[in-house]
Amino acid sequence: MSESSSFPPRLLRTRLYEQVAGQISTWIDDNGLRAGDKLPPERELAQRLGVSRATLSQALVALEVVGVVEVRHGDGTVVTARHQTSSRIVEAIRSHADRLPEIIETRDALETKIAALAAVRRTDDDLARIDDALASMAADIEAGGRGVEGDERFHGAVTAASHSLLLARLMDEIGDLIKETRLESLGQPGRPQDSLAGHRAIAEAIRAGDPAAAAEAMHAHVAMVSDVALIREAQ
Amino acid sequence: MSESSSFPPRLLRTRLYEQVAGQISTWIDDNGLRAGDKLPPERELAQRLGVSRATLSQALVALEVVGVVEVRHGDGTVVTARHQTSSRIVEAIRSHADRLPEIIETRDALETKIAALAAVRRTDDDLARIDDALASMAADIEAGGRGVEGDERFHGAVTAASHSLLLARLMDEIGDLIKETRLESLGQPGRPQDSLAGHRAIAEAIRAGDPAAAAEAMHAHVAMVSDVALIREAQ
DNA sequence: CTGGCTCAGTGGCCTAGCCAATAGGACAAT
DNA sequence: ATTGTCCTATTGGCTAGGCCACTGAGCCAG
Structure with a gap:
């Protein structure tokens, strides 16, 4: 009856957008992008990551809500300040x-x-x-x-x-x-x-x-x- | 030279998904939905709100990141606890x-x-x-x-x-x-x-x-x- | 009662495309 | 030289329609 401790680690499913958001986030860190720097255009980024533009868009929404990036219509997506030390x-x-x-x-x-x-x-x-x-x-x-x-x-x-x-x-x-x-x-x-x-x-x-x-x-x-x-x- | 303070309130543009997220959020409150209650299916909800499913999906991502809802593949979208504080x-x-x-x-x-x-x-x-x-x-x-x-x-x-x-x-x-x-x-x-x-x-x-x-x-x-x-x- | 099966409902993700906003250059007016 | 206007390429915003994957419930055989 002691199934209190997780037997199988309950394998969590991640949505694709989460993975994408994570990749973008680490990519920003690794390449030392700072506030104001621009991300590649959505079309290009989507292709590079191997996902559709719709999914990438979801990832950007997530990153925007969290405060990592700012998406500007007609201009591009830029990194905001304080993208580090998020809710870890x-x-x-x-x-x-x-x-x-x-x-x-x-x-x-x-x-x-x-x-x-x-x-x-x-x-x-x-x-x-x-x-x-x-x-x-x-x-x-x-x-x-x-x-x-x-x-x-x-x-x-x-x-x-x-x-x-x-x-x-x-x-x-x-x-x-x-x-x-x-x-x-x-x-x-x-x-x-x-x-x-x-x-x-x-x-x-x-x-x-x-x-x-x-x-x-x-x-x-x-x-x-x-x-x-x-x-x-x-x- | 004194452009320090923005003259026009810098009219903010809201993305559609933000409006949708807001509507859903208030709709949850108004109808007194509690933790565990289900939202209508995406297809129906999208039609009711007059937006595409893709946009609705973005709104749900935003609400999910903020912690208002939980989207479950194959099951539906349910309201989580603490949507009270988070809606702000x-x-x-x-x-x-x-x-x-x-x-x-x-x-x-x-x-x-x-x-x-x-x-x-x-x-x-x-x-x-x-x-x-x-x-x-x-x-x-x-x-x-x-x-x-x-x-x-x-x-x-x-x-x-x-x-x-x-x-x-x-x-x-x-x-x-x-x-x-x-x-x-x-x-x-x-x-x-x-x-x-x-x-x-x-x-x-x-x-x-x-x-x-x-x-x-x-x-x-x-x-x-x-x-x-x-x-x-x-x- | 258990396990496997089917099936309807629902979200996940994609392709393709048009619309709308922006920045920047060319060019006319001053 | 400076300013204002227009044009255009670039880029994000959003839609439509579709197929696939997952979930839960009901049914059925063991």
């Missing part, structure tokens, strides 16, 4: 194991600022989403759940309310790491209620438009989560 | 403009925390590197330079002193963006000296092991840089 971050951190304290620190740095910005910039729609997440979490807990999804939605709504794409992107970057800590934290007895209370305090500060209070509330909230990290380490 | 990122793809304020905000969030951590964790070696960068910057300015390299080294040394791999990675992530603001900031008359003074204050707080003071000094320093952003925007 998650793996890098995970390999080091036990980076939990670091995750907490980072989360504190980002979310404290996010909360402060949200307090100043939130629209009514933002508030509605935050309240919605709050209600969802409360209902889940009421029903005996841990409110994991509501927790995630709450933080997502606050992040959105900060209206900072860069901060949102960085949060997304470490999203998977945070998710793991979230599961552990909410697994502790009484924790969901405490967490919900923390969320309410944050939401109120944001509603009141008080950045300092929002930052403080968020800081306290993140600090509460960090207890888990310490316990886990001590164990 | 889709919009991020479009906004190519006006990132400067965001960079400042993000930098403030990260570096304030980094400075506080550095004050607590710095080793003697870390201090030595910080002092070295400080001296280098001072010498450069003395010689009439702008101290750009020293500035970069200083911030790098402080980041290293925080001993947080994750924070360092995120700083690296936005490193190129920061570099641009740095060049502008240090180009202003009298700025290098002010910057150097700010660095010294930060260094002293770190040396004294005072996290609150270090955070405050760093915050003030970053705020000074933000002046440039505002000036540039107002112009």
Whole structure:
């Protein structure tokens, strides 16, 4: 019954566009292309890689979304800045194991600022989403759940309310790491209620438009989560 | 000559796939689709949206990369979890403009925390590197330079002193963006000296092991840089 | 109940082609 | 000399239509 560990490595299927995107990406690195340099025309590149233009186009879309290249109609495809150090971050951190304290620190740095910005910039729609997440979490807990999804939605709504794409992107970057800590934290007895209370305090500060209070509330909230990290380490 | 700020909002062109991705994304939200729910078949969806299957496919690639959906060969396209937070990122793809304020905000969030951590964790070696960068910057300015390299080294040394791999990675992530603001900031008359003074204050707080003071000094320093952003925007 | 088979539905990828945007050169107007 | 206009080659944007590969469900023989 112990099929817990993967027997066959679950052989993953990659779409062609993924391979193509990967090749292009490494090709950029290997040839030392810098920001502003142009890639070969699509027609030529497709032929060289042995794929159709449609597939190549998909690969370019993927690279564009990730921020590696910029495709300019009628002009060409150019390499953008910062094409390196993409989201290998998650793996890098995970390999080091036990980076939990670091995750907490980072989360504190980002979310404290996010909360402060949200307090100043939130629209009514933002508030509605935050309240919605709050209600969802409360209902889940009421029903005996841990409110994991509501927790995630709450933080997502606050992040959105900060209206900072860069901060949102960085949060997304470490999203998977945070998710793991979230599961552990909410697994502790009484924790969901405490967490919900923390969320309410944050939401109120944001509603009141008080950045300092929002930052403080968020800081306290993140600090509460960090207890888990310490316990886990001590164990 | 003052073409610094774009007069016309640089009217952004959106690719069709971006619009399609956006529509699908909002459609998911509006219809309350949850994780695991299936989207209509590509052929049907393409027809309903009035685009070719190839374009729809691009949109799905974009949504897949962002993490909103999962496309399964032979089965269908299903909505993944966390489409909530991620849908905001889709919009991020479009906004190519006006990132400067965001960079400042993000930098403030990260570096304030980094400075506080550095004050607590710095080793003697870390201090030595910080002092070295400080001296280098001072010498450069003395010689009439702008101290750009020293500035970069200083911030790098402080980041290293925080001993947080994750924070360092995120700083690296936005490193190129920061570099641009740095060049502008240090180009202003009298700025290098002010910057150097700010660095010294930060260094002293770190040396004294005072996290609150270090955070405050760093915050003030970053705020000074933000002046440039505002000036540039107002112009 | 198990394993193999078929089949309908669905995505993966391709070919071929036209449309639209851009950059850059030629050339006229100033 | 400089500026503005036009033309054109180049390049990406998007479509149409088609074939292949994979998946899941139902059926059937063992």
